[in-house]
Amino acid sequence: MSDAIPLRFLVVDDEPLVREMLNDILIDLGYDVVGQANDGISAIEKAAQLKPDVICLDINMPEMSGLDALASIKTSNKSIVVIMVTANNDSSTVQQAIRTGADGYILKPFSAQQIVKAVNRGIERINNT
Numbered sequence: 350m351s352d353a354i355p356l357r358f359l360v361v362d363d364e365p366l367v368r369e370m371l372n373d374i375l376i377d378l379g380y381d382v383v384g385q386a387n388d389g390i391s392a393i394e395k396a397a398q399l400k401p402d403v404i405c406l407d408i409n410m411p412e413m414s415g416l417d418a419l420a421s422i423k424t425s426n427k428s429i430v431v432i433m434v435t436a437n438n439d440s441s442t443v444q445q446a447i448r449t450g451a452d453g454y455i456l457k458p459f460s461a462q463q464i465v466k467a468v469n470r471g472i473e474r475i476n477n478t
Contacts, residue, residue: 355381356468359401361392361418362434363410367457371405371434374461389413393421396429403468405455408435408442416442416449423450430471434459 358375360382362368372382383399386392388410396404404422408415419431432453433446443454452471455463 355379356402356472357381357383357399359384359386359392359395359399359404361386361389361395361404361410361415362407363387364407367407367434371459371464374464375405378461378465389415389418389421392418393425396422397425400426401429403430403432403471405432405434405464408433408437408446416446419446419449419451430468430474432464432467432471 358380360368360371360375362371368385368387372385375382383401384395386395390413392404392406406415406419415433415435419433422429422431430452431450432455433451434455434457436457438456446454452474453467455467
């Protein structure tokens with residue numbers, strides 16, 4: 350990955366600690382975190398403005414849920430990889446996220462390896478469509 354341009358990430362979570370943890374892991378992995386947001390409305394705005402390659406998006410947030418933000422983001426730009434990051438492992442929520450366009454799913458608490466795996470799967474999925 351030395352000569353490659355690092356992937357650009359937008360991190361979206363209403364919990365500041367989770368945002369910072371995810372931000373730090375992504376930077377340590379060599380990715381470029383171009384922005385952060387704390388709700389679905391800000392996520393949509395920053396996705397349009399910053400044009401990230403990947404969005405790590407929480408599901409349960411104030412103002413607008415991650416699922417609603419996901420639908421809007423994917424309508425605007427299907428090539429953005431969206432990885433849902435949540436403590437909710439309810440199968441119906443996972444299925445709804447996938448139907449809405451999620452490219453991956455990470456359960457909290459997460460590890461750096463889980464992030465890499467989900468991002469790589471999401472990118473493969475986008476590249477194969």
